[in-house]
Amino acid sequence: MNLKQMAGYEAALEIKNGQIVGLGTGSTTHYFIEKLGIRIKEEELDIMGIPTSYQSFFLARDSHIPITTLDEHDVDIAVDGADEVDPDLNLIKGGGAAHTLEKIVDYAADKFLVIVDDSKMVTKLGQTPVPLEVIPSSSRMVLNILKESGASPQIRMAQMKDGPVVTDHGNFVIDADFGLLEDASKLEKELNSIPGVVENGIFSNVVDMVIVGSDEGVKKIRPV
Incomplete structure (x- = not known):
């Protein structure tokens, strides 16, 4: 299991029956959506997803995750990736050009989880544009x-x-x-x-937890 898959699969275990889930965009959230679909099927969970892009919509559909919208439901929890995460859990996102709807869904969620591999953890934002x-x-x-x-x-x-x-x-x-x-x-x-x-693509003061896939295993980081 690669580091992105570790983080994505771990985040899927955080989802509870009955929740409305914001489905982020990107290579790490691909694994989250995949695992969430498996859980819905195997555990017969009543969960609906709100995609943040066509990419996450197609992945959710292929994973048999029921789809809804912000017009119909509030978001209980959103799970998304990031291009950079600083020590205060501020983010740079938008490498996949989906950051507008990601920000709308992520900021609307009662709880926002970020999933990354440890290469995305930086001492200060701005390593990427x-x-x-x-x-x-x-x-x-x-x-x-x-x-x-x-x-x-x-x-x-x-x-x-x-x-x-x-x-x-x-x-x-x-x-x-x-x-x-x-x-x-x-x-x-x-x-x-x-x-x-x-x-x-700057997301500040909004993250509730970062789940990091690393060679030492999965790390969970919360705001201080």
Whole structure:
């Protein structure tokens, strides 16, 4: 069992019968959704999932997890991955360009669990750029504002198609390199104040537990 699978499977054991579960997006949450589907079948659990992307929707469907929406249900618990986790359990997310709906579902949940392998644990956020989902017509203006603030931004380009990455909502993603972040919570708010920015990939002061897959086994970290 690889480290991502360890974390994902452990998180699936945290889910209780009757809960509405936010289903995150990414390679680690793939294992969580897989294991949750197995538990629902084997234990005959009454659980419904709220996907955060087309990817998690298709995975949930293939795992026979009943699907619902935020319009129909509140979220009891959300489980999602992260690109970086700092010692205060702040996150950078958005490597999969799904951070807008992830943030909506994760922040709406009564409890938010993050699942990662230990390579994602950092001493300070900013090892990777901060993703911003932006309305396409605003992209030039947003790029200029980010450059004026001292960041090094660029529109994320697709790997298997010509042109930029297009999110599930039809928007572009700008990856902005700020270097190491001194105040993640402040920057999260400042970025969302830029006209044209739909949402950014900093998640601050919201995580209830991080489940880490490591060579020493599974670690569970809670806020101090």
